[in-house]
Amino acid sequence: MKRMALLDIEALSKAFGGVRAIADLGFVVEENQVYSVIGPNGAGKTTLFNLFSGIYQADTGQIYFLGQEITGHKPCRVAAMGISRTFQNLQIFFNMSALDNVMVGCHLRTHSRLWHAALRLPAVVREERQAEAWARQALQFCGLDKVAGMQASALPYGLLKRLEIARALATRPRLLMMDEPAAGLNDTETAQMCVLIRRICDAGTTVLLVEHNMGLVMQVSDRVMVLNFGKRLAEGTPQQVQQDADVIKAYLGGGEADGH
Numbered sequence: 001m002k003r004m005a006l007l008d009i010e011a012l013s014k015a016f017g018g019v020r021a022i023a024d025l026g027f028v029v030e031e032n033q034v035y036s037v038i039g040p041n042g043a044g045k046t047t048l049f050n051l052f053s054g055i056y057q058a059d060t061g062q063i064y065f066l067g068q069e070i071t072g073h074k075p076c077r078v079a080a081m082g083i084s085r086t087f088q089n090l091q092i093f094f095n096m097s098a099l100d101n102v103m104v105g106c107h108l109r110t111h112s113r114l115w116h117a118a119l120r121l122p123a124v125v126r127e128e129r130q131a132e133a134w135a136r137q138a139l140q141f142c143g144l145d146k147v148a149g150m151q152a153s154a155l156p157y158g159l160l161k162r163l164e165i166a167r168a169l170a171t172r173p174r175l176l177m178m179d180e181p182a183a184g185l186n187d188t189e190t191a192q193m194c195v196l197i198r199r200i201c202d203a204g205t206t207v208l209l210v211e212h213n214m215g216l217v218m219q220v221s222d223r224v225m226v227l228n229f230g231k232r233l234a235e236g237t238p239q240q241v242q243q244d245a246d247v248i249k250a251y252l253g254g255g256e257a258d259g260h
């Protein structure tokens, strides 16, 4: 019997007007890997994440998660199945504490209704405690336990990037998609991010990574796919991809990788 992949993508396409952002794309992500998607600005990387998380609907093709088709599912349903993400542009509530920002993520996984909450039923109180415990664990995992009570607006950018990751992790996902986690970070913060990504994977969450920092990608990834005009240009180990002539020509060799 064929072993079930965590993510199995078949003939996926998505166009915006005349632009084919994702064009007949297929690939497989095995569990317990850091799998990176690289490619020039406009290659379709963020579109891919939006398709997986149910924000965009695919024009054609299928998305399977642990053998179950999730194509066309709504974002909350995808999240409840164990797919979580961070955003290229920070999605933080700046007037809330770090802890509350993370607990917002947990509530995806708890089921309390508003009128239950208003009555403070024991089940609600239990869920609140569960959410807070998971949130605090996620904060600690991301090295943010000391700033849990601070308002997000008071946190430096590097910590806000980690806060988004903590929120995504607090839902206990099987798959975490990270859209440019090192963008805007200095060298020290980037090195710390590299360690964090590896630890997330080692703790049992598969990571799908979009990132422009090639040093980070080549260091942290088990496999790398190069996307160009919505199509797969190459796929393999970091070493294989770095040596691929087409990749060098289209992307890696073209001077600096763009930052978007």
Ligand SMILES: Nc1ncnc2c1ncn2[C@@H]1O[C@H](COP(=O)(O)OP(=O)(O)O)[C@@H](O)[C@H]1O
Binding pocket: 016, 019, 020, 021, 039, 040, 041, 042, 043, 044, 045, 046, 047, 048, 260
């Ligand atoms: N919501 C949208 N509406 C129109 N065009 C879009 C939308 N999202 C993405 N695109 C287009 O799809 C292509 C891929 O974009 P994107 O996935 O953001 O690329 P990347 O993340 O690799 O830089 C680009 O040409 C972009 O302009």
Ligand SMILES: [Mg+2]
Binding pocket: 045, 046, 047, 088, 260
């Ligand atoms: Mg993008």
